[in-house]
Amino acid sequence: MSEISPAALRGAVDLSSLRNRPAPAPAGAPAPAVVDVVVDATDETFGQILELSRTVPVVVDLWAEWCGPCKQLSPIIEKVTRELGGRVLLAKVDVDANPQLAQSFRAQSIPMVVALIAGQPVPMFTGVVPEQQVRDVFAQLLQVAAQNGVTGSLSLGEEADSAEPAEEPPLPPLHAEAFAAIETGDYAAAIRAYEQALVENPRDEDALAGLGQVRLLDRVQGLDLQAARAAAADAPLDVQAQFAVADLDLAGGHVEDAFGRLLDLFAQLPSEERTPVRERLIELFGLLGAADPRVITARNRLSSLLF
Numbered sequence: 001m002s003e004i005s006p007a008a009l010r011g012a013v014d015l016s017s018l019r020n021r022p023a024p025a026p027a028g029a030p031a032p033a034v035v036d037v038v039v040d041a042t043d044e045t046f047g048q049i050l051e052l053s054r055t056v057p058v059v060v061d062l063w064a065e066w067c068g069p070c071k072q073l074s075p076i077i078e079k080v081t082r083e084l085g086g087r088v089l090l091a092k093v094d095v096d097a098n099p100q101l102a103q104s105f106r107a108q109s110i111p112m113v114v115a116l117i118a119g120q121p122v123p124m125f126t127g128v129v130p131e132q133q134v135r136d137v138f139a140q141l142l143q144v145a146a147q148n149g150v151t152g153s154l155s156l157g158e159e160a161d162s163a164e165p166a167e168e169p170p171l172p173p174l175h176a177e178a179f180a181a182i183e184t185g186d187y188a189a190a191i192r193a194y195e196q197a198l199v200e201n202p203r204d205e206d207a208l209a210g211l212g213q214v215r216l217l218d219r220v221q222g223l224d225l226q227a228a229r230a231a232a233a234d235a236p237l238d239v240q241a242q243f244a245v246a247d248l249d250l251a252g253g254h255v256e257d258a259f260g261r262l263l264d265l266f267a268q269l270p271s272e273e274r275t276p277v278r279e280r281l282i283e284l285f286g287l288l289g290a291a292d293p294r295v296i297t298a299r300n301r302l303s304s305l306l307f
Contacts, residue, residue, distance in 0.1 A: 037154060038078050041091035043100040049091050053116035055152035057145045058089045059124065059138075062105060062112040064096050066288045068213035069128045069251050070111040072182055076131045077113065080138050086154040087142065109252030117145050127251065128217055130185035172197065178210060187218035212287045219244075220251045232261075237268060239276055250284060258284065259298035267305055278302065 041049050041060070052058055061077055063070035074092070081090040095102035095110060105114055105121075115122040122144060124137050145151065171179065174197040181189035194211035197204050228244040235241050242265045249258035259281070266277045281302060285295045 037081055037084075037086055037088070038090045038092065041093050041098070041101065043098045046091070046093075046101055049089070050116060050119055052089055052154075054118050054150065056087060056089055056154055057122075057141050057150060058091055058116040059141070060091050060093060060105070060114045060116065062093045062095050062102065062107045062110050062114070064094060064110060064253065066096075066255065066292055066294075067110050067253055068209075068216060068287045072213065072217065073111045073113075073128045073134075076134050076183060080131070080134050084138070084142075088138065089154060107253075109254060115141050117141075117148050117150050120148075131183040174200070175206065175210070178207075178214070182214060182217075187214050187221065190214045191218065209286065212283055215283070216247055216251055216287065219247045223248055237265070239265065239269075239273070243280060246280075246284070250287070255288065255294045259294065263298060263301050263305065266302065278306075 039049070049058055059077065059081060061070075061074055063074055078090060081088050093101050093105075095107055105112065109126060111128065112126045113124040115124055122141065124141065125133075129137075170176070174193045178190040178193035178197075181187070181193060191211065191214050194207045194214060197207035198211065201207070223244055225245075225248050228241070228248055232238070232241040232245045242261055246258040246261045249255075249261065262277055262281050262284075266274055266281070269277065281298070285299060288295050290296075290299075
């Protein structure tokens with residue numbers, strides 16, 4: 001894996017509109033106190049977070065509630081951040097709620113993870129990666145930060161010290177098995193665990209959603225976007241070729257593009273060849289949930305094509 005470098009995003013990210021810079025802290029000043037090393041960043045508060053990047057590297061996780069891959073990656077990033085004990089701050093950005101930040105980082109697809117060192121953006125990764133790769137990139141980030149004189153550590157404020165950590169209920173055994181497999185990149189094992197969970201309880205909605213997400217991750221693993229798009233353009237009625245691009249679009253956050261591609265394909269195919277496309281659409285609808293407006297729009301179009 002190539003080393004991360006601040007130069008890689010030079011010109012690609014414009015954070016100037018987000019700056020709200022106070023006077024620099026004097027040399028030897030105590031480390032800034034924060035309530036937690038994981039914070040929710042907004043368009044309004046990001047100027048303060050940008051300043052903290054002069055003390056510690058700030059990792060920015062751009063995500064959205066509808067993004068299935070984000071739900072796989074974000075817990076790993078948070079886990080690794082907490083293990084570093086204040087040497088890194090994690091700022092979580094909901095791109096739907098904070099359009100200015102999403103535009104500033106030019107988030108073409110999510111999950112997207114970028115770090116800030118002394119106010120300068122540093123690329124980390126786009127898309128889901130295994131936990132070990134996350135750890136490797138964090139280690140590189142700390143090295144780059146040290147080279148740029150950013151070697152501080154955050155102290156937790158009293159609110160964090162006195163707060164009782166909330167106890168989360170343990171995952172059911174098969175769900176825990178699936179999560180462990182996902183963290184190691186063994187998607188086939190995660191699929192088996194979720195499938196077994198559904199055999200034991202067909203109404204397990206968490207297992208159903210998890211299965212759809214992991215199947216998507218498994219399908220896009222190793223795919224080359226440019227090659228997939230070229231193959232789909234050469235064979236517009238090739239179902240598998242169109243599936244590959246739709247999967248890549250959905251995994252990258254381009255939901256409307258994925259649904260539109262499959263609905264266009266459904267409309268062009270003979271009726272006897274449509275079933276796999278309809279089933280794939282229904283599977284992808286399940287990843288976002290029935291209430292998502294993009295699902296509602298796509299489902300209505302599918303219904304009109306059916307009847």
